[in-house]
Amino acid sequence: MPRLTDKARYWMLVLPALAIMIIFYILPVLGIWEISVTEPDFGFGNYVKMTESNAVKTSFILTFRVAAITTIGCLLLGYIVAYTISNFASRLTPLMVALVLLPFWVSVLIRSFSWIVLLGRSGLVNDTLRDVGLITSPLRLMHNETGVLIAMIHVMLPFAVLPMLANMRGISRSYTDAARGLGASEWTAFRSVYFPQTLPGVFSGALLVFVLSLGFFVTPALLGGGRVLMISEYITYQIQEFLAWGLGSALSVALLIATALVLLVAARFVNLKSALLERH
Amino acid sequence: MKTSTFRIFFNTGAWLVLAFLVLPLLVVVPVSLTDTSYIGLPKEHLSLQHYESYFTSPEWLHATWTSIWVGLAVAAAATVLGTAFSIGCWFLSDRAATIARWVLITPILVPPVVQSLGFYRFWVKLDLIDTYTGVILAHTLLALPYVSISVFAALANLDRRIPQAARSLGASVWQTVTNVVVPAARPGMLTGAVFAFIVSFDEIVGVLFITVRAVNTLPKVIWEGIQENIDPTIAAVSTFLVMITLAATAVVVLRRRIA
Numbered sequence: 001m002p003r004l005t006d007k008a009r010y011w012m013l014v015l016p017a018l019a020i021m022i023i024f025y026i027l028p029v030l031g032i033w034e035i036s037v038t039e040p041d042f043g044f045g046n047y048v049k050m051t052e053s054n055a056v057k058t059s060f061i062l063t064f065r066v067a068a069i070t071t072i073g074c075l076l077l078g079y080i081v082a083y084t085i086s087n088f089a090s091r092l093t094p095l096m097v098a099l100v101l102l103p104f105w106v107s108v109l110i111r112s113f114s115w116i117v118l119l120g121r122s123g124l125v126n127d128t129l130r131d132v133g134l135i136t137s138p139l140r141l142m143h144n145e146t147g148v149l150i151a152m153i154h155v156m157l158p159f160a161v162l163p164m165l166a167n168m169r170g171i172s173r174s175y176t177d178a179a180r181g182l183g184a185s186e187w188t189a190f191r192s193v194y195f196p197q198t199l200p201g202v203f204s205g206a207l208l209v210f211v212l213s214l215g216f217f218v219t220p221a222l223l224g225g226g227r228v229l230m231i232s233e234y235i236t237y238q239i240q241e242f243l244a245w246g247l248g249s250a251l252s253v254a255l256l257i258a259t260a261l262v263l264l265v266a267a268r269f270v271n272l273k274s275a276l277l278e279r280h
Numbered sequence: 281m282k283t284s285t286f287r288i289f290f291n292t293g294a295w296l297v298l299a300f301l302v303l304p305l306l307v308v309v310p311v312s313l314t315d316t317s318y319i320g321l322p323k324e325h326l327s328l329q330h331y332e333s334y335f336t337s338p339e340w341l342h343a344t345w346t347s348i349w350v351g352l353a354v355a356a357a358a359t360v361l362g363t364a365f366s367i368g369c370w371f372l373s374d375r376a377a378t379i380a381r382w383v384l385i386t387p388i389l390v391p392p393v394v395q396s397l398g399f400y401r402f403w404v405k406l407d408l409i410d411t412y413t414g415v416i417l418a419h420t421l422l423a424l425p426y427v428s429i430s431v432f433a434a435l436a437n438l439d440r441r442i443p444q445a446a447r448s449l450g451a452s453v454w455q456t457v458t459n460v461v462v463p464a465a466r467p468g469m470l471t472g473a474v475f476a477f478i479v480s481f482d483e484i485v486g487v488l489f490i491t492v493r494a495v496n497t498l499p500k501v502i503w504e505g506i507q508e509n510i511d512p513t514i515a516a517v518s519t520f521l522v523m524i525t526l527a528a529t530a531v532v533v534l535r536r537r538i539a
Contacts, residue, residue, distance in 0.1 A: 006453055007372065010453075013368030013371075014364070014365050014372070015368075016361055017424060024417060025387060025395070081298065084290045087290075102526060113518055118304060127320070154304060216391075217391070217392050255391055263389070277378075278433065
């Protein structure tokens with residue numbers, strides 16, 4: 001047997017995982033492109049149907065809107081938490097970190113279920129408001145975009161906080177201290193000295209939340225109750241109700257391309273390598 | 281330094297946001313103790329009937345055990361494959377290795393419905409639909425990115441000269457990997473294994489596509505329960521899982537504090 005070079009030996013460590021990923025994951029996902037042009041007939045019929053359908057257009061617009069609002073909400077709320085954790089050291093800081101991590105580890109299904117319990121027609125929020133006498137008929141808090149957005153922000157928030165925290169840990173206090181020493185107010189020092197340094201963290205948080213929200217299925221499906229059809233649910237609907245594998249695949253390809261485009265655009269603002277490969 | 285409005289704003293805001301994050305998880309606790317047969321707060325007295333129905337239901341228990349052992353199998357497979365992968369890439373650290381690392385993290389970026397569709401079509405061809413092997417394989421693929429990211433993060437602290445020194449002192453590649461690099465990667469392997477288990481334990485979309493009746497995981501039974509009739513047993517199961525997570529988070533935070 002010929003002696004292997006060191007490099008070949010290292011490749012032998014890499015190959016099993018890489019081969020399994022390519023054979024059982026990458027190829028099947030690429031296979032979707034094939035289904036989209038072969039079922040039910042060969043050609044671009046599914047794509048024509050897709051671009052002509054108003055329902056598809058509505059679903060795509062809704063998906064991007066929900067993802068955008070979720071991202072903005074997560075950034076605003078997440079920034080406040082990340083900033084407080086990294087700048088106002090107190091005995092309670094580890095508790096704050098734990099409170100961010102706790103929901104992160106709890107199943108998305110359970111978190112969505114909690115929101116159903118809270119926001120339903122006879123949910124806890126409606127019942128309480130009625131018992132207090134603030135409302136006479138229940139408010140519609142779920143099975144609409146409001147409910148989906150509340151639960152989506154809840155589910156995605158840790159994904160925004162964690163990259164921002166990692167970024168803020170690396171920012172030295174001396175810059176803001178210098179600004180303060182030169183007479184800037186606390187607010188000015190924050191706005192013109194601290195905030196710009198946190199942008200890399202803000203952008204990676206935004207990218208992560210936006211990309212995950214675009215393809216999210218569980219929470220919109222449960223809180224939307226079939227009325228807020230984001231594109232992922234629209235795809236399963238086509239496949240499970242109409243067995244329209246071709247159209248479902250064409251929509252999947254469109255969703256994949258949309259995700260890839262978002263990543264490409266983001267690459268101009270975010271260091272993708274540190275945002276995705278070196279995440280902790 | 282006196283407390284400024286700036287500070288008050290951030291501090292109050294942070295606690296409000298944290299309350300928004302954590303309190304909704306806790307609503308399942310009172311609901312699980314309801315004496316009614318529908319979702320709601322306890323009416324006349326507290327009742328453990330929904331816990332009883334969880335712990336005596338063959339369907340719920342079977343699904344729980346399935347999720348646990350499938351999760352353990354996925355954690356083992358993903359940790360072994362992912363660790364070998366990351367160590368290999370760390371040694372190579374050239375362009376090809378970086379591309380390989382990008383390939384391995386694609387499951388984080390591809391929408392769950394899209395990948396599940398891919399799984400379904402391929403699993404049909406391989407006759408893996410509705411089998412434990414099929415579920416374990418799918419979940420291992422989804423867990424690999426998390427293992428590789430964690431192991432890589434752990435290796436970032438390892439000085440490259442240390443394995444070089446081992447090699448120049450006559451250790452083989454295999455000895456260097458097992459005696460020098462693996463110990464350094466261990467914290468990342470542990471995190472990765474926990475991540476892998478949780479990814480598998482939580483996963484629903486893939487399972488909905490690639491299983492029918494033979495394989496039932498806990499998320500699948502919860503999902504069907506929510507879709508069909510919202511039964512307070514789900515609240516009991518949720519409370520149980522939230523409490524386990526709470527305990528685990530507390531242990532991790534306290535240990536980090538002592539360490």
